[in-house]
Amino acid sequence: MNTGTDRVKRGMAEMQKGGVIMDVVNAEQAKIAEEAGAVAVMALERVPSDIRAAGGVARMADPRIVEEVMNAVTIPVMAKARIGHIVEARVLEAMGVDYLDESEVLTPADEEYHLLKSEYTVPFVCGCRDLGEAARRIGEGASMLRTKGEPGTGNIVEAVRHIRKVNAQVRKLVHMNDDEIMTEAKLLGAPYEVLLQIKKEGRLPVVNFAAGGVATPADAALMMELGADGVFVGSGIFKSDNPAKFARAIVEATTHYQDYKLIAELSKELGEPMKGLEISKIAPESRMQERGW
Amino acid sequence: MTKIGVLGLQGAVREHVRSIVENGAEAVVVKWPEQLDDLDGLILPGGESTTMRRLIDRYGFMEPLRQFGESGRPMFGTCAGLILLASDIVGYDEPHLGLMNITVERNSFGRQKESFEAELSIKGVADDYNAVFIRAPHIVSAGEGTEVLAECDGRIVAARDRHYLGCSFHPELTDDHRIARYFIDMAEQAKASLANS
Numbered sequence: 001m002n003t004g005t006d007r008v009k010r011g012m013a014e015m016q017k018g019g020v021i022m023d024v025v026n027a028e029q030a031k032i033a034e035e036a037g038a039v040a041v042m043a044l045e046r047v048p049s050d051i052r053a054a055g056g057v058a059r060m061a062d063p064r065i066v067e068e069v070m071n072a073v074t075i076p077v078m079a080k081a082r083i084g085h086i087v088e089a090r091v092l093e094a095m096g097v098d099y100l101d102e103s104e105v106l107t108p109a110d111e112e113y114h115l116l117k118s119e120y121t122v123p124f125v126c127g128c129r130d131l132g133e134a135a136r137r138i139g140e141g142a143s144m145l146r147t148k149g150e151p152g153t154g155n156i157v158e159a160v161r162h163i164r165k166v167n168a169q170v171r172k173l174v175h176m177n178d179d180e181i182m183t184e185a186k187l188l189g190a191p192y193e194v195l196l197q198i199k200k201e202g203r204l205p206v207v208n209f210a211a212g213g214v215a216t217p218a219d220a221a222l223m224m225e226l227g228a229d230g231v232f233v234g235s236g237i238f239k240s241d242n243p244a245k246f247a248r249a250i251v252e253a254t255t256h257y258q259d260y261k262l263i264a265e266l267s268k269e270l271g272e273p274m275k276g277l278e279i280s281k282i283a284p285e286s287r288m289q290e291r292g293w
Numbered sequence: 294m295t296k297i298g299v300l301g302l303q304g305a306v307r308e309h310v311r312s313i314v315e316n317g318a319e320a321v322v323v324k325w326p327e328q329l330d331d332l333d334g335l336i337l338p339g340g341e342s343t344t345m346r347r348l349i350d351r352y353g354f355m356e357p358l359r360q361f362g363e364s365g366r367p368m369f370g371t372c373a374g375l376i377l378l379a380s381d382i383v384g385y386d387e388p389h390l391g392l393m394n395i396t397v398e399r400n401s402f403g404r405q406k407e408s409f410e411a412e413l414s415i416k417g418v419a420d421d422y423n424a425v426f427i428r429a430p431h432i433v434s435a436g437e438g439t440e441v442l443a444e445c446d447g448r449i450v451a452a453r454d455r456h457y458l459g460c461s462f463h464p465e466l467t468d469d470h471r472i473a474r475y476f477i478d479m480a481e482q483a484k485a486s487l488a489n490s
Contacts, residue, residue: 001409001446008408011305011427011466015339015372018303037347039303039340074399075341076428098405098428121406255302255348256324 006143009123012076012099013144013207016040016230020220020251021209023047023234026065027072029243036247040076040099042232043069048105048152048288049235049274058106060088063095070096078125083292084110093122099144101125104291105151105234112293117141127211129162129289131169135190135198138206145204147228148289149212152235154276156213156222158289163210163226174202212289215273217253217266224257241271295481298323298332300358302348304340304373308465312473318480326357334367334480337374339427339463342399345373346389355390362392365487367456367479375459376430383433393457394436401431401448413462415443415451418475424450424462431461456483 002008019039024030030041045061046054060081070077076098081088083102088109092100102115104127117124118141127148128134134145147166149159169188173195176184181199185192197205210223211232220231231254233247240246249266256262284290294317299309301322313320313336323329335358337345349355362368370378370393377389381396402408408427414420424445432449435441443451443460451460456479464472 001411003407003409005410007425007466008410008427011425011463012405012408014305014308014466015341015427015463017305017307017340018301019341019344034343035347037344039344075343076405093406096404096406123405251344251347252351 004121009143010206012123013125016076016209017207018255019230020247020254021078021230021232022237022247023232024069024238027068029238030069030072030077032244033237033247034073034075036244037251038075038247039230040078041069041073042078042080042101042234043097044080047235047238049154049239050152051105052152052286060085060092060106063091066092066095066097080106081115082106083108084113084115086115089115089120093120097122099123099125102142103127104148104288108291114140114293117143125209127289127292128166128208130165130188131173132188132190133292134166134204134208135188135194138194138204139191142206144206144209146209146211146232147223148292149210149214150279150282151212151288152277153213153279153282154215154236154274155279156215156219157279159210159212159214159223160226162212162289163208163223163228166204166208167227170198170204173199214250215276216270217249217263220250221253221257221263224254230254236274239274246270294319295333295477295484296321296331297477297480298329298335300335300337300345300374302352302354303344304338305463305465306338309336309338309371309473312465312470313477315470316474316477318477325352326354329357329361332361332366333484334369334476335361336476337368337370337377338465339372339374342373342376342389345377349377349389358390359392362390362457365456365483367458367476367483368392369458369476371460371465372427372429372463375432375461378457378459380436393459394439394454395452395459396433396436397430397461398433399430400428402426402429404428411445413443413445413450415472416440417442419469419471422469422471423467424460424464425466426450426462429461432459
């Protein structure tokens with residue numbers, strides 16, 4: 001028996017496709033998420049909008065919270081480690097967390113290097129804004145990708161930019177001649193072998209979810225329409241007036257993302273969504289998407 | 294042409310579609326109950342069983358799926374799909390569809406870090422089958438008339454009960470499409486015998 005193989009790690013993400021992964025900060029929220037049909041939960045100490053509001057250094061969650069969430073639900077539990085923080089990642093792995101997010105939502109521990117994710121038995125998801133970043137993360141061993149978007153803003157514009165960019169670059173790559181790929185690798189800052197594989201298969205070798213700014217059922221459906229394999233919802237759900245109803249609506253809109261009448265029904269009387277932030281109002285140094293190298 | 298549906302509410306739908314097409318059958322992604330009508334067989338894919346169950350309830354799939362099975366048309370559940378098919382689930386009072394005469398236990402090999410690949414011998418399919426287990430359930434016991442097709446480490450991981458086929462691993466994640474072939478053969482035989490009855 002072989003554990004921690006690429007197939008097992010990437011396959012785990014394949015099973016999440018078409019689903020919604022929800023940020024939760026305690027067992028009660030985790031149960032609401034599971035009941036609403038979430039495919040997994042992300043156990044956090046604070047959701048991104050609160051991290052943004054609190055300022056200071058954001059770290060791995062208190063293991064007690066992660067443990068509490070793991071005991072509360074039977075769906076997979078994910079948790080975030082700081083970029084490059086080998087020990088936070090190893091601690092979460094040792095606790096038996098099902099998936100780690102090497103996340104720019106937390107304050108990076110290393111401003112030069114990411115984790116060598118291929119060395120871990122636990123699979124990783126990482127954020128990306130373009131194909132270069134996506135391919136570097138895959139090269140390091142990420143088994144799942146997500147758009148970075150701009151977390152905690154309730155503004156979908158950055159996630160849209162990122163998924164369109166990645167998909168446009170994949171399409172371009174697929175139509176390139178073989179003798180053009182090395183230069184493309186140089187230009188993108190991407191590992192050559194990963195690009196060759198993407199060209200051969202016609203798509204990314206791992207699933208790519210939407211994240212960072214999904215605030216409404218229509219936002220979730222939009223990201224699916226643009227080619228996301230599934231959706232992460234962070235601050236949106238438990239910052240809304242009726243989290244259970246809101247969570248269900250996001251799940252259904254993700255499943256039936258082209259059923260517009262249904263999405264209209266789902267979107268009725270959901271209460272006030274989280275108040276959005278316009279990206280230009282966030283100082284460049286405060287934009288989480290700039291973190292990662 | 295034999296028409297095989299894949300329940301498309303959540304999970305590894307695309308991969309099953311690929312293995313159906315590779316075997317020369319027609320694949321249909323089923324998102325609404327009406328789509329079940331003209332299918333010869335149905336695959337319940339891997340994914341999250343609790344999520345699929347919520348969506349099955351919300352879109353009124355429960356009865357149509359049961360009727361599909363009771364009509365004699367074959368169903369194949371992989372991982373989460375196996376849990377949906379089972380007549381008994383350890384630790385739960387009620388099954389989901391409850392069509393296949395087996396008792397299953399969820400996440401019985403452990404959490405994700407214990408997920409694994411292993412070589413299996415599957416009766417009637419292959420002696421050298423590389424199976425991918427992800428937070429997998431296993432079949433604790435096979436009921437009367439249920440044939441055990443494969444075991445891993447002493448645990449039942451594939452079985453067949455009449456026209457119901459189930460496995461706790463993910464055949465859709467590899468390029469080996471022999472189990473899909475086996476299921477399509479089941480669907481073709483059922484189609485022929487249902488047409489004659």
